[in-house]
Amino acid sequence: MFHSVRKGAVPGSLKVLLSAMACWLPLATALAEDVGQYVSKSCAGCHALTQAEIKNADVSERARRKGPPLYYAGDKFKQKWLERWLAKPVRLRPAGSFPPDHTIVTDDGDVIDRATLKDHLALPAGKTKLVAGYLMGLHMGDKPLLNSQYKPKKISKMLGSMDFNKFKGCSACHRDAADNGGVSGPELYTAWSRMQPEFLISYIKDPVAWDVHTMMPDKHLKEKEIHKLVDYLKLIGEAAQ
Amino acid sequence: MNNRIFLALSSLTILANFAYAGSPPADAIRGKTLYKIYCTQCHGLEGDGYGINVADMEVLPRDHTETKEMKTRTDKDLFKAIKFGGKAIDKSVLMPNWDGNLSDRQIDDLVEYLRVLCCTKTGK
Known part of the structure; x- marks a missing residue:
């Protein structure tokens, strides 16, 4: 059933929706800002969040990396997987982000020095969706x-x-x-x-x-x-x- | 006026020096950094061919500390192997081509470091 609406008038249900949106939008923005701050605080130490961090550095930057870059996370990952992984991370790089830092020379050849590998922290349950959503918003801007x-x-x-x-x-x-x-x-x-x-x-x-x-x-x-x-x-x- | 002439001459001299010098010579120290990043996974931290990746390989990567063998390879051979990969020199496909990642100057630096690794006491 459709109600006719007088030109210029706003129906009651739409009013409710608009007022809900008016309340939600600042809240959503605030949450996104919070997540952004959280990601900067928690992730930026090991992951490049902007392309400039890598592009403007010389090649020795690769040897200092502690984790893969995230500035194109939104182009790379599947969101559902990312949410699951952030809640329960598993090792994807057997020899860490920069293998020579986790390698030792033995009589049998080089081997991974597992004692030096650090596991990724699991995010608290309330954060995984928000952080995954934020990271999925990061894209390559270049081309x-x-x-x-x-x-x-x-x-x-x-x-x-x-x-x-x-x-x-x-x-x-x-x-x-x-x-x-x-x-x-x-x-x-x-x-x-x-x-x-x-x-x-x-x-x-x-x-x-x-x-x-x-x-x-x-x-x-x-x-x-x-x-x-x-x-x-x-x-x-x-x-x- | 004299100052202007002096400035113009100085600028010309600097420009001429740049043009004459061309690219700086290959540098083994820069090569060592590149070797650590791009090569040690297969060729080993010490360059002996026993990197962490070799366990499942059918062919062992080249031992860069093998002086006798390395001396039979010219700088040009080594440059070609790094730039175009194992396939280009009828060796294993497991050795990738690095032409998309490294500049010619960086490859020269790597070759310079390989010479230190294979044929000097520092390399050993």
Whole structure:
């Protein structure tokens, strides 16, 4: 049932809604400001929250990093995953953010010095959603890097694995299973659940554009080759869930 | 007037020096920082090829402290391997190309450091 409304008049229900919004908007802004302050206070010590922090520094900045940059968190993560992870963080980088700082030389070759690795703090229950929401609002301002649409295609585990390990050499630094691959980069067997596919494509295509001091090489892969790798990450990621 | 001529001449001299000097020579200290960031994960903190990533590798990364072997490689060979990756020199695909991440000058710095690592007492 619709009521006719006189021109210029505001119906009662709309009045209620508008007054509720008038109350909520300043509150929401205040909350966002609070979250911003909270993130600056709690995260900025280990994570770059602006691109300038990295772009304006020389390459030795990479060796001082304690955590991955967050200035493009909104382009990178899946929000639900981020909320869950902030509540219950698990290690994604087996050798920490800067592996040489967590490596010791032994007679059997270099090994990870686990005693030096610090676990990420779990956020209090009331904060995870707010912080994840705030971080999802952080985007790269430079240029539109997310310009590829991902359309999943079928790939067999055998071919995907061969591509990842033998042909593209991703396994030099990344794990595609808990027991296979390098440990200096973040593990990729759960990449699908935590990252947006368009980001995966873009980051593989041009990692330096996202992070000028990234340790991820730009392999000059063709769009099709990148999509195949993402198809494999999807396959192993869904199997891991 | 004299001051103006002096200033103009000084500026010209400074500009000429810059043009003549070109890029600064490769620097092993800068190379050492780059090596730590980009290479030690596979080639090892000491450059012996036993980095933390090698456990699941089918081919061992090059031992940069192996003087005899490293002396057979020219600076040009090393530059090419770093810039274009293992595939470009018929070696393992696990050695990536760094041309998208590092400038030619940075690669020169790395080569300079490799020479310290392989062939000097400091490197050992």
